[in-house]
Amino acid sequence: MEIIYLLIPISLILLGVIVWILLWAVRDGQYDDLEGPAHRILMDEDRIVEPQKNSRRGDAG
Amino acid sequence: MKLAIAKRDVDQDSSETGVVSAVTDAGDCFHCGLPVPPAPGLTVNIDGVDQPMCCHGCQAVAEAIIASGHGNFYRVRTEVSPTGQGPVPEFLRDTEVYDVPEIQGQFVHSLGADMREASLILEGITCAACIWLNEQYIAGLPGVTDVRVNYATQRALVRWDETRIKLSEILQSIQKIGYRALPYNPDQQQELHRQQRRLQLRRLAVAGLFGMQVMMISISLYAGAWSGMEVSFERLFRWLSLGLTLPVMLYSATPFFISAGRDLARRRVGMDVPVSLAIGIAFGSSAWATIIGHGEIYFDSVVMFVFFLSASRYFENMARQRCAASVEKLAQSLPVVTTRLAPDGGAEESVAAAMLAIGDRVLVRPGETVPADGEIIAGFSALDESLLNGESIPVDKNIGDRLLGGSINVTNPLQMEVKSVGADTVMAEIQRTIERAQAEKPPLARLADRVAARFISLVLLIVVSVAVFWWLHDTERWFEIALAVLIVSCPCALSLATPTAISASLGKLQSAGLLVKRGSALETLNRITHVVFDKTGTLTRGRPRLERVICSPQYERNQCLQIAAALEQHSEHPLARVLVQEAGILEKHELARVTSTAGGGICASIDDEDYFIGNVSYIASHSSAEIPAQWLDEIGADAVTTVVLARADRVIAMFTFVDDLREDAKTLITHLQNLGKSVVLMTGDGDAAARQVADLTGIRDYRAQMSPQAKMEAVQALQQDSAVVLMIGDGVNDAPVLSSANVSIAMGGASSLAKTSADIVLTANHLPAIAQAMVVAVRTQRNIYQNMGWALMYNFGAIPIAAMGLIAPWLAAIGMSLSSLLVVLNALRLTR
Numbered sequence: 001m002e003i004i005y006l007l008i009p010i011s012l013i014l015l016g017v018i019v020w021i022l023l024w025a026v027r028d029g030q031y032d033d034l035e036g037p038a039h040r041i042l043m044d045e046d047r048i049v050e051p052q053k054n055s056r057r058g059d060a061g
Numbered sequence: 062m063k064l065a066i067a068k069r070d071v072d073q074d075s076s077e078t079g080v081v082s083a084v085t086d087a088g089d090c091f092h093c094g095l096p097v098p099p100a101p102g103l104t105v106n107i108d109g110v111d112q113p114m115c116c117h118g119c120q121a122v123a124e125a126i127i128a129s130g131h132g133n134f135y136r137v138r139t140e141v142s143p144t145g146q147g148p149v150p151e152f153l154r155d156t157e158v159y160d161v162p163e164i165q166g167q168f169v170h171s172l173g174a175d176m177r178e179a180s181l182i183l184e185g186i187t188c189a190a191c192i193w194l195n196e197q198y199i200a201g202l203p204g205v206t207d208v209r210v211n212y213a214t215q216r217a218l219v220r221w222d223e224t225r226i227k228l229s230e231i232l233q234s235i236q237k238i239g240y241r242a243l244p245y246n247p248d249q250q251q252e253l254h255r256q257q258r259r260l261q262l263r264r265l266a267v268a269g270l271f272g273m274q275v276m277m278i279s280i281s282l283y284a285g286a287w288s289g290m291e292v293s294f295e296r297l298f299r300w301l302s303l304g305l306t307l308p309v310m311l312y313s314a315t316p317f318f319i320s321a322g323r324d325l326a327r328r329r330v331g332m333d334v335p336v337s338l339a340i341g342i343a344f345g346s347s348a349w350a351t352i353i354g355h356g357e358i359y360f361d362s363v364v365m366f367v368f369f370l371s372a373s374r375y376f377e378n379m380a381r382q383r384c385a386a387s388v389e390k391l392a393q394s395l396p397v398v399t400t401r402l403a404p405d406g407g408a409e410e411s412v413a414a415a416m417l418a419i420g421d422r423v424l425v426r427p428g429e430t431v432p433a434d435g436e437i438i439a440g441f442s443a444l445d446e447s448l449l450n451g452e453s454i455p456v457d458k459n460i461g462d463r464l465l466g467g468s469i470n471v472t473n474p475l476q477m478e479v480k481s482v483g484a485d486t487v488m489a490e491i492q493r494t495i496e497r498a499q500a501e502k503p504p505l506a507r508l509a510d511r512v513a514a515r516f517i518s519l520v521l522l523i524v525v526s527v528a529v530f531w532w533l534h535d536t537e538r539w540f541e542i543a544l545a546v547l548i549v550s551c552p553c554a555l556s557l558a559t560p561t562a563i564s565a566s567l568g569k570l571q572s573a574g575l576l577v578k579r580g581s582a583l584e585t586l587n588r589i590t591h592v593v594f595d596k597t598g599t600l601t602r603g604r605p606r607l608e609r610v611i612c613s614p615q616y617e618r619n620q621c622l623q624i625a626a627a628l629e630q631h632s633e634h635p636l637a638r639v640l641v642q643e644a645g646i647l648e649k650h651e652l653a654r655v656t657s658t659a660g661g662g663i664c665a666s667i668d669d670e671d672y673f674i675g676n677v678s679y680i681a682s683h684s685s686a687e688i689p690a691q692w693l694d695e696i697g698a699d700a701v702t703t704v705v706l707a708r709a710d711r712v713i714a715m716f717t718f719v720d721d722l723r724e725d726a727k728t729l730i731t732h733l734q735n736l737g738k739s740v741v742l743m744t745g746d747g748d749a750a751a752r753q754v755a756d757l758t759g760i761r762d763y764r765a766q767m768s769p770q771a772k773m774e775a776v777q778a779l780q781q782d783s784a785v786v787l788m789i790g791d792g793v794n795d796a797p798v799l800s801s802a803n804v805s806i807a808m809g810g811a812s813s814l815a816k817t818s819a820d821i822v823l824t825a826n827h828l829p830a831i832a833q834a835m836v837v838a839v840r841t842q843r844n845i846y847q848n849m850g851w852a853l854m855y856n857f858g859a860i861p862i863a864a865m866g867l868i869a870p871w872l873a874a875i876g877m878s879l880s881s882l883l884v885v886l887n888a889l890r891l892t893r
Contacts, residue, residue: 004294008301015274022266026259033211039189 085141090115092123092239094141095602096721107132122239129201129238131194138190140827142239156229156236159244165228168244175224176206181217181232183210184241191240198238202226217242261378265371268313272364275305279361299351302360310344314367316374330517332556338521339547340366346540357541362548362874369881373557376564376885399432400424402476421479425470426631427657431477433466439476440655445469473657474631512555516856520550527864535866542866549863549873550856554880558848561888566841569892573837574830575806575821582820585804586838588785592733593776593798595790596744596754599808600726605636605718607643611692612714621714624650625706628663628674631655636704636718637663661768662704673707677747678766680705686712703747722757729828730758736835739784743772743798772798789831790819806831837891844891848884855880 025031085094091105091112104111105123114120122142126134159165170178183195192210195217199208204225210217219231228244235242278298285295321337324330343359343366350356401412402422409424417423417433425431427442441459445468458464464477524547531539567577577583594600610618626644629637631652655665662675664683673683680688684707692715704716733740742763744751751765764775776786776798788795788802799805799819807819823830859876862868868876 001291001294004297008297011274015270019267019270022270023263026262026266031259031262032255036192036211039192 088113090119091135092119092142107135119239122237125237126194126198126239129198131197131238134190134194137193138188140188140191142191143185156232159228159232169228172220175222176220177223177228178218178220179228179244181219181235181242182245183215183217183235184243185239186215194238195235195240199231199235202231202234205231216245258378261371261375264313264316265368265375268309268364268368268371271305271309271313272368275302275309275360275364278302278305282358296354299358302358303348303351306344306347306360306363309364309367310340313371314340317367317370330514330521332514332517332553335517335520335524335547335551336366336370336553339544339551343544343548346544357869359544359874365874365878366548366551369878370553373553373561373881373885376561379564399429400426417479419479419481423477423479425464425475425477427470427472427474429470431464431466431468431470433479434481435464435466435477435479437462437464437475438478440473442473442475443471445471474655516555520547520860523550523860523864531866538866541869542863545866545868545873546860546863548877549859549868551877553877554852554855554884555849557881557884557888558852559845561885562841562844562848562891565888565891566837570830570834570837573833574809574824574827575834576824577821578819582804583838583841585785586787586835587842589738589787589804589835591739591741591779591784592787592789593741593743593772593779593802594730594760595788595795596742596746596751597720598791599789600742600754600758601720601722605639605720607639608717608719610714610716611695613689613712616713619644621706621716624667624672625674625704625714625716627652627667628655628665628672628706631665632657632663636716639718640704640716671709672713673709674704676745676766677703677705680707680712683707684709684712686710688712688715722754723828725828727758729832730760732829732832733835734759736832738787741779743767743775745769769795769798773801776802806834840891844888848887851887852880852884 085091088097089095090097091107092114095115097103097113097115103114103117103120105114105120105127106112107123107127112123114123126132159168165177168179172178183191186192186195192215196208196210199205199217199219202221205219205221207220208217221228221231232242232244278301282290282295282298282302284290285298317333317337317340320331321333324334340363343363346356347358347360347363350358399412399417400423401410401417402408402424403410404422422438423432423435431444437458437460439460441457443457444464445456458475463480464475524543527546528539528543531542563583566583570577597605610621612618612621622640622644626641627650629640650667652665652667655663657663658675658679661679662673662683664671664673666672673680675683677688686707686709688705689712704718705712706714706716730740739762740760742751742755742758742760744754744763744765745767746765748765751763755761755763767775772795776788779786780803785804786802787804787806788799789806789808790799791808795807799807804821805819806821806823809822809824821834855876859868859873863873
């Protein structure tokens, strides 16, 4: 059971890291807009593809 | 999201043959979904297919979107776009004001030599694809270095290089793709809110994370107490719990202590007094027990308590701020730009309200906000000062009367002289509106607060008597039992019952396209017996098309249109707008003595000749001439909206309009009738037009030719018969009736006056959302009663058991937390 003297400090360090990350994320504004990114991720890729598609079809028509 | 993905797949498959719009029907305008009139035959080539367009505005917008390479927008959007307006000259002129350095000072931050940053409010956002389009499009403008659109608040943060692009050019570019953007000034209060929200979230995070550790250790301690555990481990675990609870006490729990201290200083008992007592005593005794090495510890109860309470406070605060933000957004639509007249009263010039100086002459059109405090120097009108004094009936004002900045001009154009300058006046009112909205709690929440306050005093009394009783009978256990009573009796479930349910519902409604400005509206919505609709712009699209022009023989079509447009320039009525648009470029007419009658018409003189334009009854009361019978025959008995142009002695022309019914109007009305509500149609338009709409939608009770005054009286008459009235409208003339109804809903495209008067704004122009709101309102009410019932039952049931010494403090904490959790979870059901 002496292993607990190692495990507890490890878990405390982990806790510290997690708290620090969370506080940083809040300060950085990561929680200010909870809806936008969910939508954004679905559309981002189209930016480069789209004009090419257009021109190809434009040539054909 | 599932829906969006599915739609996308379908669209991608069909993309080989061109875009099939998921949101507009074949044959309707591809951009905004309105029916396409046969005449112009406008199209835009989108992905190789010529798509129909209803008007030049939509055509221009669609072309701009395609030209910028963002045609994909049409594939991913889930709602139709707002109808294109075409370049609005006033808007183009107004935006240039924002390039003036003095005005930029209010909105724009400098980041180094040429870099600038500003927040923009975007109008016309209907779905996520609009956000995408705006973001991509603005980012593609030369000179713009960064842009980020916040989906929740519909605001954009833009950075640009001042040497390469001007702010006005950015605003105008956004206008080209069919949206409206205005810079806004994130005031201190809002910054404060943001800080507060983040601080709360940080406190919540600390309480949650440390709480988890404490709980973990507690479980080992409980298990150890059950099966035996080495003393050295037990000591270690107790000290660890103490150490881990300390940050929660020092950081997360501070607001409770501060607020309790404030309450006590004011000699009141608030919710936070027993909370602080429970936390403080439990922590203190546990810490002491840890130090001396024996006795019970309650660290788990403390952290759980703090975490759940912080979470509920956070939710409550979020709901309040969301409400405030929505009101602020409406307030933002008040013009910062106003029309200044040259000292001789001639030339017009757009300036920012902040730039007005004392002695300036300003033209205030109907529907506009008075930009500063001042005095009328020409014209007379009715002014809505409800923002300032809550009086909903507009006040008549004449030359020499005082005008208050922030009041809204309702009937006639006015010229005023600025007497005291004004960013303060308008801003002060906006501020006050926001504060009022924030301060207003729904009656049920007020009830809960009152009950809770009494309850707390009672609880403290009980705790003291229980402590004394047990101290006399059992000196060992008195502390434990008193503490259990204190924890178990915390009325936080009771205080959570209403705010959580309301905030959950508001969130739900917001995503359905309804912006609820007053939480109490939800409660009243349940008791609605009558639903009153305005016609134009509410049941119909509100974008009438000019169908025919019938002129008397002496006049030509264009001439009639020119005169009509000259008069109608002074009106905000939708028909007036159409006439002005149809007339195209206006010939310059000198107008004098402009008088408008809301719900009637306008009178003005051109070259010393009086002209009248308005509905049939207005003309009948102002002109001696009869409308030729053959004209009436020509338009037939068909219900059409007409506007007549006349002089005192003869009728010049008649304009007929068609305004297409919203296709979802009938669905909504049938639904309302099935719910057993009486549906009434009240309109300022003629009997025939009203009957036609009533027949098409199945409304049995319709009332035509009603003035705003008559509408208001009719609603009040209904209320006298103990009816609870929901009014749905959009125009300037609906503002009085909107504020006199028990609950009011303004359409998203409504005038700013109507929006400020209404309790709820329908941001998505989708009528069935109203039926949804009623369903949500019923569910919310039921939810609140369930929550309150449960909270009261729990408290009254648990206290006697705790007082008898049958509940250990840790069990009390679990019970208290579970009861709060149950309330929150129950409220969260509403979001589904």
